[in-house]
Amino acid sequence: MFKRSIQQIRNFHSVYHADVPILDSSKLEVKLLSKAYTDHVPKLGFNEKSVYEAAKDLKLNPNNLNGLFQFTTPSKNLSMELVLYHLRANRAKLVGYRTEANNLANESDRIRFLLKKRLLDNSPVVSHLGKALGLMVMPSNLGCSLDELHKLSDDISFYSGDRSNDFAWYSKRFSLSGVFVQSELFMLNDKSDGFEHTIEFMNDRVDEVDKLAYAYNSFEEWAIFNAHSTVNLIKSQIARG
Amino acid sequence: MSAALRFKSGFKLNALRTSFNCSLSKRTISTTPTLFQEGANSKTTHFGFKTVPEQEKENLVRGVFSSVASNYDVMNDVMSMGIHRLWKKHLIEKLDCGKRPNSQEPLNFLDVAGGTGDIAFGLLDHARLKYGDVESTMTVADINPDMLAEGEKRCLSTPYAHSPRINFLEQNGEIMDKIPDNSKDVYTIAFGIRNFTNIQAGLNTAYRVLKPGGIFACLEFSQVEEPALDYIYQAYSFSLLPMMGQLIANDRDSYQYLVESIRKFPNQETFANMIRKAGFYVPGKGYENLTFGVAAIHIGVKL
Amino acid sequence: MSLILKRLQSTVAETVIKPTHKALSPAQQAYLERVIRVDQAGELGANLIYAGQYMALSHKPELKPILKHMWDQEIHHHNTFNNLQVEHRVRPSILTPIWKVGAFGMGLATGLLGKEGAMACTEAVETVIGGHYNQQLRVLSNNYGDVEEIETGKPSVSKQVTDLQAQISEFRDEELEHLNTAVQNDSHEARPYWLITETIKLTCKAAVWTAERV
Secondary structure, X not given: OEOOOOOOOOOOOOOOEOOOOOOOOOOHHHHHHHHHHHHHHHHHOOOHHHHHHHHHHOOOOHHHOOHHHHOOOOOOOHHHHHHHHHHHHHHHHHHHHHHXXXXXXXXXXXXXXXXXXXXXXXXXXXXXXXXXXXXHOOHHHHHHHHHHHHHHHHHHHHHOOOOOOOHHHHHHHHHHHHHHHHHHHHHHOOOOHHHHHHHHHHHHHHHHHHHHHXXXXXXXXXXXXXXXXXXXXXXXXHHHO | OOOOOOOXXXXXXXXXXXXXXXXXXXXXXXXXXXXXXXXXXXXXXXXOOEEEEHHHHHHHHHHHHXXXXXXXXXXXXXXXXXXXXXXHHHHHHHHOOOOXXXXXXXXXXXXXXXOOOHHHHHHHHHHHHHHOOOOOEEEEEEOOHHHHHHHHHHHOOOOOOOOOOEEEEEOOOOOOOOOOOOOEEEEEEEOOHHHOOOHHHHHHHHHHHEEEEEEEEEEEEOOXXXXXXXXXXXXXHHHHHHHHHHHHHOOHHHHHHHHHHHHHOOOHXXXXXXXXXXXXXXXXXXXXXXXXXXXXXXXXXXX | OHHHHHHHOOOOOOEOOOOOEOOOOHHHHHHHHHHHHHHHHHHHHHHHHHHHHHHHHOOOOOOHHHHHHHHHHHHHHHHHHHHHHHHOOOOOOOOHHHHHHHHHHXXXXXXXXXXXXXXXXXXXXXXXXHHHHHHHHHHHHHHOOOEEEOOOOOEEOOHHHHHHHHHHHHHHHHHHHHHHHHHXXXXXXXXXXXXXXXXXXXXXXXXXXXXXXX
16 A cells, blocks of 8 residues: 555545645635634534634624635535535544554454544534534535545545455445444434443444454355355266266 | 627628527637628627627617616516526525624625616615614616616615615726725626626726625526537527517517627636636635526635 | 455555646546546456356366466456555446356356357457557547646656556557467357357447446
């Protein structure tokens, strides 16, 4: 696997070409959302108010601001853009955890580690996460949300060293997405210290997926073995005449 | 106005039937040898599919709009099958402007080429009803006095009649000499910029009059990107529309011009680049297509 | 069996390479992605066709080394594209299970038709694949010269593309070698020759079209 120091990767990835960053912090929208997310969302939640406060901080006028977000962005909605910023920023943070993850012995451990980091990064805004999830599943926003979810599980798979070449590529990402969504829902009502119940819950889910993957691989092995013996049986019958 | 006019292709404006027949294949027009073109030093621009001297277009456009001012809405309804009302509503609601209850500064709106005032009244209504904003002010600028008169007449039946919050100005959108630099928060233009003689000059002026942080929003007919749909749309606009103009308003020339001017208007990407060229910051992909791109909303922010 | 073992391997060399060029355009990225996806699926298919033929024909001593040699080369191609798919974060074709079953079945069926049938199958497959690789090489050499270098700002073709071109043209030559081998081994003697080859060519083209997309 190729390793590079600072990178934020998505889609086709080539070591000879610069990557397109997940968030381009030179853009006005990103600056504004980043300010809103770090300074105001923990208090005010994922809504227009947070962005308006950030606009005041950046000497912009909140009264004519919505036009910046509501026509040309993927979700065409200011609050949803803030939620998408939350998803992208935390996904981009995973890059920083890669070195630590690479010290772990196997792929499953690396997945657990990255999932844990990603879930714990929710903690500053966890009290508003329920509302955010509500926004994400609205029909007009569902497309953007699922796209981000897929990118998250794709990133986690890639960083944890996934080398699957066939249908396992899909099943791995789908089950990772499932684990993440279930754990996030669990997290909403988790009052334990450092969200240890959530982490435990997540580990249990990953265990289940591991078992399933083992079952699938065993099934394929069994099928190929049977195909071999069937053909040999036929051949021996033919040889006997 | 027809006598002074020469087309690139050599047609006369009054030969409307001829121009109508070949209007679907605009490429043949623009590539035919330019028999009657003006001298190299006199600049030309488009008037529909015709090429006219720059100083001429303003008069021609004025002619079109003076002749349709009183039944302008009927014309728009015919042209877009009523959808233009939804587009305008969408623009107003998504722009979502208005003085927020906890904010100090009221907004200064400028609606250019907004003669009949529907965008202007809509923006003020939205701010008033959603945010209780009764302070923000609106300037409606239009080059055409007949359209402005229509707007002033309609204003009488709104809550803004005789109020200092709204004023109507006869202004050329490319120059706007009565509007000072850095004075407006929101610049809107709906179905107007297409008729400018020099679109880039209009955008530069928009940049000039906006305050830093001000937002530019333009609703305009655009290009349908899906070829199959575009074919249907072209067939509709070039065959049915001028005929309906003839039947409903008894004014085929004006409708033919409107259809052709839509076709001549730069596509989404090109126009977004012109907005960038004027100095604006263009967020995201720069535009939103409405109804497959029949119209598009372009956004720019003065940083 | 070897397929499964390969899936479990995860020891790979680590190299640090700095990017030399600016990002490819979305269209250029999409095409490279498509190339890798369809070629991976194609080589998976080739690998399994030979696996099927080998299973059906390996009892014939004069054929065994020929098939083995071609199969080994296909395994190498398949592994190469598997690595490319992982390194470049390309989504594999979602129909992989179907390609596996279909290709293995095709290899087995033509193998059971006898030596000539298997060779006719090889001839048809390699004809399509050779043309397909040539097409890709044409696009790669025509559309990737405009990416700017990070240091100088001059447009040039990156090592990314030239490496891929070299890889594909090497594989194309080997596929055409297989085509020659098949013709030398009486592929034209297969009956009904025309029906077998044309059916297989058509199937391959349909599979290529599908694997490029899903």
